Amino acid sequence: MELIAAGKAKDYAAARAIHDRLLPVTKNVYHRGSHMEGTVALKEGLVARGILEHATVRPPLLPLAEGAGDEIARALKSANLAVSPFPPDPRRSQGWRAKRPPSFPPKLYPLQSWSTTTPSTAAGEGGLAKCAS
Numbered sequence: 452m453e454l455i456a457a458g459k460a461k462d463y464a465a466a467r468a469i470h471d472r473l474l475p476v477t478k479n480v481y482h483r484g485s486h487m488e489g490t491v492a493l494k495e496g497l498v499a500r501g502i503l504e505h506a507t508v509r510p511p512l513l514p515l516a517e518g519a520g521d522e523i524a525r526a527l528k529s530a531n532l533a534v535s536p537f538p539p540d541p542r543r544s545q546g547w548r549a550k551r552p553p554s555f556p557p558k559l560y561p562l563q564s565w566s567t568t569t570p571s572t573a574a575g576e577g578g579l580a581k582c583a584s
Contacts, residue, residue, distance in 0.1 A: 475526040483515075491515050492523055499524035501534060 454473070457466035480492040494506035495515060508514065527533045 472530050476523075476530050476532065479523045479526040487512055488515060492519065495520040495523045496527060499527050500532065
């Protein structure tokens with residue numbers, strides 16, 4: 452937000468200073484071996500900020516190398532982003548899954564049960580489609 456505000460105000464010196472402050476975070480999170488590592492690095496950053504409790508990932512993602520979480524935490528601290536500005540979410544103690552709607556994940560229904568599209572023009576005879584309800 453600060454960077455955008457400085458740019459809109461044409462305060463390019465301030466924008467450059469903010470950019471330079473955030474650059475270690477960008478390098479530690481986004482400039483990893485692959486985009487998949489960047490996804491895990493984002494979770495590590497959220498853990499370092501106190502937003503997530505852990506950075507557990509499912510396959511095909513893999514945990515980052517030993518010490519990567521510490522590198523990310525140091526980068527966040529150097530950018531003055533080490534602590535979340537948001538209060539802890541009280542729902543976290545109940546677990547995220549406890550708050551899912553009862554129909555999660557979406558159920559599969561035959562197309563003809565809810566769609567006016569004929570099976571031949573949709574997914575074929577007996578085809579299935581995802582329904583968000």
